[in-house]
Amino acid sequence: MSKLVIVESPSKAKTIEKYLGADYHVISSKGHIRDLATNGHEGLGIDIRNNFKPTYIDITNDKKPNAAAVIKELGREIKKADQVYLATDPDREGEAIAWHIADRFNLPLDQKNRIVFSEITKPVVTAAIANPKQIDMKMVDSQETRRMYDRIIGFKLSTLLQRRINSKSAGRVQSVALKLIVDREKEIAAFVSEEYWTVDATFTKDGSEFTANLAKISGRKAEIKNGEKAEEIRRFCSGNPFTITDIKDEVKQKAPRPPYITSTLQQDAINKLGFSASKTMRIAQTLYEGKDVGNGLTGLITYMRTDSVRMSEVFMAQARQYIIDNYGKAYTGYYRGKTAANAQDAHEAIRPTDINNDPEKIKSYLTNDEYKLYRMIYYRALAAMMKNSKYQSLTVKLENGKYEFTANGRKQLFDGYLKVYGQYETSDEKYLPALEINEVINSEHVDSRQHFTEPPLRYSEARLIKTMEDLGIGRPSTYASTLETIMERDYVTLRAPKGSKTKVFTPTKRGILTSDKLDEFFSTIINTKYTADMEKQLDDIAEGKEDHIKAVRDFYNTFEPLVQNAYVNMKRPEPEKTGDKCPLCGGDLVIRTGSWGEFIGCANYPRCNYTKNITQETGEMCPECGAPLVKKTNSKGQSFIGCSNYPNCRFTKQDPSAPRRYYRRKRNYGKSS
Numbered sequence: 134m135s136k137l138v139i140v141e142s143p144s145k146a147k148t149i150e151k152y153l154g155a156d157y158h159v160i161s162s163k164g165h166i167r168d169l170a171t172n173g174h175e176g177l178g179i180d181i182r183n184n185f186k187p188t189y190i191d192i193t194n195d196k197k198p199n200a201a202a203v204i205k206e207l208g209r210e211i212k213k214a215d216q217v218y219l220a221t222d223p224d225r226e227g228e229a230i231a232w233h234i235a236d237r238f239n240l241p242l243d244q245k246n247r248i249v250f251s252e253i254t255k256p257v258v259t260a261a262i263a264n265p266k267q268i269d270m271k272m273v274d275s276q277e278t279r280r281m282y283d284r285i286i287g288f289k290l291s292t293l294l295q296r297r298i299n300s301k302s303a304g305r306v307q308s309v310a311l312k313l314i315v316d317r318e319k320e321i322a323a324f325v326s327e328e329y330w331t332v333d334a335t336f337t338k339d340g341s342e343f344t345a346n347l348a349k350i351s352g353r354k355a356e357i358k359n360g361e362k363a364e365e366i367r368r369f370c371s372g373n374p375f376t377i378t379d380i381k382d383e384v385k386q387k388a389p390r391p392p393y394i395t396s397t398l399q400q401d402a403i404n405k406l407g408f409s410a411s412k413t414m415r416i417a418q419t420l421y422e423g424k425d426v427g428n429g430l431t432g433l434i435t436y437m438r439t440d441s442v443r444m445s446e447v448f449m450a451q452a453r454q455y456i457i458d459n460y461g462k463a464y465t466g467y468y469r470g471k472t473a474a475n476a477q478d479a480h481e482a483i484r485p486t487d488i489n490n491d492p493e494k495i496k497s498y499l500t501n502d503e504y505k506l507y508r509m510i511y512y513r514a515l516a517a518m519m520k521n522s523k524y525q526s527l528t529v530k531l532e533n534g535k536y537e538f539t540a541n542g543r544k545q546l547f548d549g550y551l552k553v554y555g556q557y558e559t560s561d562e563k564y565l566p567a568l569e570i571n572e573v574i575n576s577e578h579v580d581s582r583q584h585f586t587e588p589p590l591r592y593s594e595a596r597l598i599k600t601m602e603d604l605g606i607g608r609p610s611t612y613a614s615t616l617e618t619i620m621e622r623d624y625v626t627l628r629a630p631k632g633s634k635t636k637v638f639t640p641t642k643r644g645i646l647t648s649d650k651l652d653e654f655f656s657t658i659i660n661t662k663y664t665a666d667m668e669k670q671l672d673d674i675a676e677g678k679e680d681h682i683k684a685v686r687d688f689y690n691t692f693e694p695l696v697q698n699a700y701v702n703m704k705r706p707e708p709e710k711t712g713d714k715c716p717l718c719g720g721d722l723v724i725r726t727g728s729w730g731e732f733i734g735c736a737n738y739p740r741c742n743y744t745k746n747i748t749q750e751t752g753e754m755c756p757e758c759g760a761p762l763v764k765k766t767n768s769k770g771q772s773f774i775g776c777s778n779y780p781n782c783r784f785t786k787q788d789p790s791a792p793r794r795y796y797r798r799k800r801n802y803g804k805s806s
């Protein structure tokens with residue numbers, strides 16, 4: 134009996150076929166095989182007048198290389214097989230891909246032909262094959278609803294923006310992410326910095342130096358607004374002894390963090406490893422699909438698209454014994470993962486599939502980046518199973534007249550989970566000498582320092598992902614592609630400010646204009662609450678609590694009038710004047726935007742067709758002809774440096790200040806870009 138297993142990824146197919154033996158043939162769909170059509174009413178591929186019925190068509194070669202050949206192979210292999218198993222990824226999108234394959238090739242939906250596993254190891258895969266289930270149509274309905282929401286919002290808003298303000302696109306989640314960045318920039322622009330001062334006293338006892346900070350004045354929080362007041366305090370405290378009035382000595386514990394979910398993995402990979410969110414997911418996909426670590430292909434981590442912090446009892450028992458054997462029973466903790474209320478909890482946290490696959494043992498089989506990410510995942514999961522760290526916390530109060538200072542000390546008593554996770558999380562010890570209540574002590578010196586309040590921080594990738602997660606915007610699996618999109622559209626740049634190593638998002642003029650127009654006409658739709666409520670609605674559809682067609686209809690009836698109003702009332706912005714006059718007709722010269730980016734044109738267009746490029750000299754000279762080098766923009770809107778003597782000289786080089794660009798990696802296993 135021939136048995137066919139269909140997965141999404143080609144590399145996953147190789148790993149699984151090795152486990153299942155000669156009776157099974159495993160092939161890959163290379164991701165989606167169908168998508169919504171672009172014909173019909175407004176090119177939506179959705180029949181608005183016929184109960185929002187979607188029309189699906191095969192993905193073509195121009196959208197995914199060799200798509201037609203993949204679909205042809207699927208059909209040929211399905212016809213030859215006596216039994217077909219659909220083993221696409223264990224999430225809503227994977228469930229929808231399984232349904233598309235079944236529907237496209239007339240596989241019975243009432244049969245148990247769907248298999249699900251969240252790690253690619255032989256025991257888990259063979260157990261899944263032995264316990265197939267039916268395709269979960271509620272999950273399919275939820276994913277189909279998401280796709281229709283994205284198509285309706287994306288197509289209609291993108292078309293509107295292209296026609297009215299020449300912006301490239303808008304989207305259900307991407308536009309809210311852009312709004313967060315733009316709103317933060319406006320907060321920074323409106324911020325008024327205020328002066329404040331701090332006062333610190335330095336002491337030495339038994340050869341040890343420690344510092345206390347002014348905390349209260351006459352029992353109230355110390356707030357010093359000017360240098361005169363700070364100097365008054367400094368002089369008083371410098372000339373009088375301090376008395377220790379209270380010592381609080383406590384033993385505190387710090388619990389390990391739970392194992393990674395998608396969002397926390399992305400945040401830590403950005404902050405600790407310097408990876409982008411998209412790079413993190415690419416590497417995690419490789420670790421999930423399988424690597425040969427000396428005994429054949431095996432998946433090294435569980436599925437990396439998850440918002441659950443659960444870990445299997447089998448793994449936890451294995452990890453517990455590993456801790457006892459390698460670190461001693463005193464380090465064994467008890468883990469009870471508490472998943473967030475809005476999590477899908479479809480499968481486990483991101484963890485190693487086998488605790489015995491120590492990162493150092495398998496390092497030689499991994500690339501450097503794979504090793505770094507796997508190591509972080511491994512020790513995060515292992516640490517979650519270990520005891521809390523313990524430390525002694527000392528808080529000392531010192532009074533000098535009406536001024537109260539505090540000094541803090543911290544001493545580690547038991548490293549606990551830091552035994553393995555200390556490389557990613559420091560204990561931050563501060564030593565205080567032996568002190569006693571009522572002890573009188575003189576300061577070595579008292580210093581006052583001027584400060585100014587800082588505006589809110591711009592969003593880094595990690596901060597933006599955390600904010601989106603906290604607000605319930607999108608899903609962890611979509612964060613990377615969302616950030617890619619707003620950068621790809623030139624709505625934001627991602628670069629480190631001078632003097633900083635952290636790259637942050639700054640909106641471009643195009644991004645601010647786009648966000649402002651969406652806020653003006655679609656504030657009831659493009660906002661954090663509505664987008665989060667929509668995610669909750671998708672969860673309810675997946676659980677069978679809400680009808681998906683009714684949900685789409687209610688949304689469309691709210692959204693469509695807003696679109697029609699915007700077409701009538703959204704005005705094209707007036708082009709920015711340069712202050713110069715057109716050499717052909719004397720009209721004002723203005724900055725316009727075309728498919729190649731910004732250029733200078735005549736305000737009297739189309740009566741006058743005068744244009745010229747916007748050039749910015751770099752201060753360098755061309756190494757080939759000696760003319761000034763200038764910044765230019767190519768046909769894709771990408772910045773580069775070229776010779777001002779073009780076309781006589783064609784020297785070009787990369788622009789080092791150009792914004793970092795992403796190229797979208799959709800869930801498309803056959804596409805290399």
